[in-house]
Amino acid sequence: MCGIVGILSTTKKDTAVYIYDALTILQHRGQDAAGIVTSHKGRFYMRKANGLVKNAFRTEHMTTLLGDMGIGHVRYPTAGTSSGAEAQPFYVNSPYGIAFAHNGNLTNTKQLAQELFEQDLRHINTNSDSEILLNVFASELAKLQKQRINEQDIFDSVKQVHKRIRGAYATIGMIPGYGIFGFRDPNGIRPLILGKRTTNGGTKYMLASESVALTALGYEITQDIKPGEAVVIDRKGNIFIQQCSENPKYSPCIFEFVYFARPDSVIDDISVYKTRLRMGERLAAKIYKEWGDEKIDVVIPIPDTSRVSALQLAHELEVKYSEGLIKNRYIARTFIMPGQKLRKKSVRQKLSAIGLEFNGKNVLLVDDSIVRGTTSQQIVKMARDAGANKVFFASAAPAVRYPNVYGIDMASNKEFIAHGKTTEEVCKAIGADKLIYQDLDDLIWCVQQGNKKIQTFDSSCFDGKYVTGDIDQQYLNEIEEVRADSVKEENNTNESSELICNDVE
Numbered sequence: 001m002c003g004i005v006g007i008l009s010t011t012k013k014d015t016a017v018y019i020y021d022a023l024t025i026l027q028h029r030g031q032d033a034a035g036i037v038t039s040h041k042g043r044f045y046m047r048k049a050n051g052l053v054k055n056a057f058r059t060e061h062m063t064t065l066l067g068d069m070g071i072g073h074v075r076y077p078t079a080g081t082s083s084g085a086e087a088q089p090f091y092v093n094s095p096y097g098i099a100f101a102h103n104g105n106l107t108n109t110k111q112l113a114q115e116l117f118e119q120d121l122r123h124i125n126t127n128s129d130s131e132i133l134l135n136v137f138a139s140e141l142a143k144l145q146k147q148r149i150n151e152q153d154i155f156d157s158v159k160q161v162h163k164r165i166r167g168a169y170a171t172i173g174m175i176p177g178y179g180i181f182g183f184r185d186p187n188g189i190r191p192l193i194l195g196k197r198t199t200n201g202g203t204k205y206m207l208a209s210e211s212v213a214l215t216a217l218g219y220e221i222t223q224d225i226k227p228g229e230a231v232v233i234d235r236k237g238n239i240f241i242q243q244c245s246e247n248p249k250y251s252p253c254i255f256e257f258v259y260f261a262r263p264d265s266v267i268d269d270i271s272v273y274k275t276r277l278r279m280g281e282r283l284a285a286k287i288y289k290e291w292g293d294e295k296i297d298v299v300i301p302i303p304d305t306s307r308v309s310a311l312q313l314a315h316e317l318e319v320k321y322s323e324g325l326i327k328n329r330y331i332a333r334t335f336i337m338p339g340q341k342l343r344k345k346s347v348r349q350k351l352s353a354i355g356l357e358f359n360g361k362n363v364l365l366v367d368d369s370i371v372r373g374t375t376s377q378q379i380v381k382m383a384r385d386a387g388a389n390k391v392f393f394a395s396a397a398p399a400v401r402y403p404n405v406y407g408i409d410m411a412s413n414k415e416f417i418a419h420g421k422t423t424e425e426v427c428k429a430i431g432a433d434k435l436i437y438q439d440l441d442d443l444i445w446c447v448q449q450g451n452k453k454i455q456t457f458d459s460s461c462f463d464g465k466y467v468t469g470d471i472d473q474q475y476l477n478e479i480e481e482v483r484a485d486s487v488k489e490e491n492n493t494n495e496s497s498e499l500i501c502n503d504v505e
Contacts, residue, residue: 003209010236013040019072022208032075049087088102090130100133103209106167168190186245187467202237228247253458257270259369276396282438402463403480413476
């Protein structure tokens, strides 16, 4: 689950500064690496590095990122290592020169890698499926054999990409001297939003993963790019949009609304904030129905993503709401850290309890979801150590029982605490007195109220139903081999050793 952004200005040459700001706003979508590519007088200028946006770019880097258009990326890894080689954007020299940023995950990468080598005669240099996606697009564009391209050439190439590629992908690309473009997979699993800003100095156009990146920088939201659609913005500021899929169907990822997206974002005309309010309402109704005889003294959210749901839940139950857990804002989001050991180490560093809010009370802890259970176990223990009388736990999402294959780091069902367990068994495993999950039908209802035109969502991590229709057990076994926590820990250990050797040399 990465964050992507692209900006084209009809007059200004300081695009990189605004891409930097947008990436900072999208930092919650990826904390592993960051990169920016700009274009000036037909040349690319690139900077990318591991770490947060603020650490990847210094003044000396920004001054070299020249141009009136550019694209940026913050990386969230689902496979491989935290190597800078897999930081984005990627680029290829032929044809025309193409820079490319991708959010999502392809599900037929093995087949595509073989096709690219044997049929397209293209070389892949990393383990990243994003590089494969870029090369498929570049290969299709090269087949046109044209010295100068137009918007229809890009649309025709995207049509072929949709035919060859399966999985989730929202992408932004740039061709020097021509403009920027973006497209979304036929199911619309990953978001992509278009906006513009008009000032006395001209007009700027932006494509981004979330609306908050646009609105925070003063852009007006133009539209969500629909499933299968592609958009092209040329150097003169002309915008072209075309449907490039034969069978588009809205099936956005429901976990965007549960966890990944910021609450102040609107995705596919659905307010994330209002969705989470409704999640709190529905969960409160279930608690009232099933736990009516249980005394709850205080509702405490596990910051930050569950705050909105927890506040509404407390309001509905007429129970005191308290910020009893304080977050260290200089610790990264534990869910998106590669490797279970690192997650375990970070929870105590990330959160601390205010004893006055726990001591002698029956506490209801509310989290957005429970995936591996690492955070839940430690926070329940933290609550007991702070003197809680009883510790109840509520998840604003259903139980996560199945792998996610579309760009979220949920690869192995063996790592899910709810896999093969009843709610009572999970409750015992995390050490709570009682545990309750949101029902999937209620979660879908909460999201769908924002845009009733959307009839289906990718909720595969909850129900095991994959909207692309190409996922079998063999594929799940394969991704488990490359994306399991144990593999990541080994890869990152090996990488650290290599870096140490390089430093010594």
